[in-house]
Amino acid sequence: MKNTLLGLLTLVASFNVFAQTGEEFFTANCVACHGEQGNSLAASFPKLAGQNAKYLIKQINDFKSGARVNGLMVAPMAALPDEMINEVAQYLSKQNPSIGSAKADLVELGQMLYKAGNIETGVPACSACHSPTGKGNAPGGIPMLSGQHAGYVESQLYAYRLGARDESASDSVRVNDGDTKIMRSIAFKLKDFEIEAVASYINGLH
Numbered sequence: 001m002k003n004t005l006l007g008l009l010t011l012v013a014s015f016n017v018f019a020q021t022g023e024e025f026f027t028a029n030c031v032a033c034h035g036e037q038g039n040s041l042a043a044s045f046p047k048l049a050g051q052n053a054k055y056l057i058k059q060i061n062d063f064k065s066g067a068r069v070n071g072l073m074v075a076p077m078a079a080l081p082d083e084m085i086n087e088v089a090q091y092l093s094k095q096n097p098s099i100g101s102a103k104a105d106l107v108e109l110g111q112m113l114y115k116a117g118n119i120e121t122g123v124p125a126c127s128a129c130h131s132p133t134g135k136g137n138a139p140g141g142i143p144m145l146s147g148q149h150a151g152y153v154e155s156q157l158y159a160y161r162l163g164a165r166d167e168s169a170s171d172s173v174r175v176n177d178g179d180t181k182i183m184r185s186i187a188f189k190l191k192d193f194e195i196e197a198v199a200s201y202i203n204g205l206h
């Protein structure tokens, strides 16, 4: 009797997943870290609101396959059924992203790097791919950066930079930018003070 009841409850629970919308699933499973409508409040958790669906889906699949690694994302990704990935991504892509502000003393350098790169060290302009306003490129799956937490942007640039040397993904190493190593080769050329400036600029960009 107990087993039947448990079986029945499990059945109801699993059916329920498919009845949920992307919004309901996100609100129940992801808001604690990524914030209401995907506008997280803490810099260690990326904002997802307004991010393009193609990029979101790629990152989710990369976390699921282990190509991108983060300890905090393991349990949520295991709980995310494949049927729900597109629903959640579509929902997030339609939310309004919150924008921050750049630190006054970092704007000049940050803007120069973002819009022109650094010719001396071979850093290309971020705007060439992520667009001048930071909205990214939805059909190409290039992520929107505008308004993203500076702390998160910094952590990813450091992780790509480490990834240029170390091929294995871990919490502090990011290697999922493809065979062309687009972001790893760019981050490899960035100095710490440049990472701080461009991340601050991106937080206020829109």
Ligand code: HEC
Pocket (backbone or CB within 6 Å): 026, 029, 030, 031, 032, 033, 034, 044, 045, 046, 047, 048, 056, 059, 060, 069, 070, 072, 073, 076, 077, 080, 088, 143, 155
């Ligand atoms: C316990 C906290 C936590 C929960 C819950 C959580 N995440 Fe995350 N998520 C993170 C962290 C931390 C990162 C950044 C990982 C890194 O630094 O590489 C992240 C990154 C992501 C990214 C990559 C964003 C980007 O800009 O590259 C996506 C997409 C994402 N999470 C989706 C989800 C979804 C969908 C759920 C719910 C099913 C979820 N997360 C639940 C902590 C969490």
Ligand code: HEC
Pocket (backbone or CB within 6 Å): 046, 058, 113, 114, 123, 124, 125, 126, 127, 128, 129, 130, 141, 142, 143, 145, 153, 156, 157, 176, 177, 178, 182, 183, 186, 198
């Ligand atoms: C040639 C195109 C290109 C250029 C130039 C470029 N990026 Fe990227 N960037 C990408 C792509 C593609 C990704 C996504 C990789 C993936 O799929 O995981 C990305 C990802 C990122 C991410 C991770 C976003 C997230 O939500 O986790 C950050 C941060 C970033 N880029 C910052 C920069 C900065 C800063 C510059 C300029 C110094 C720059 N990018 C220049 C193509 C580019």
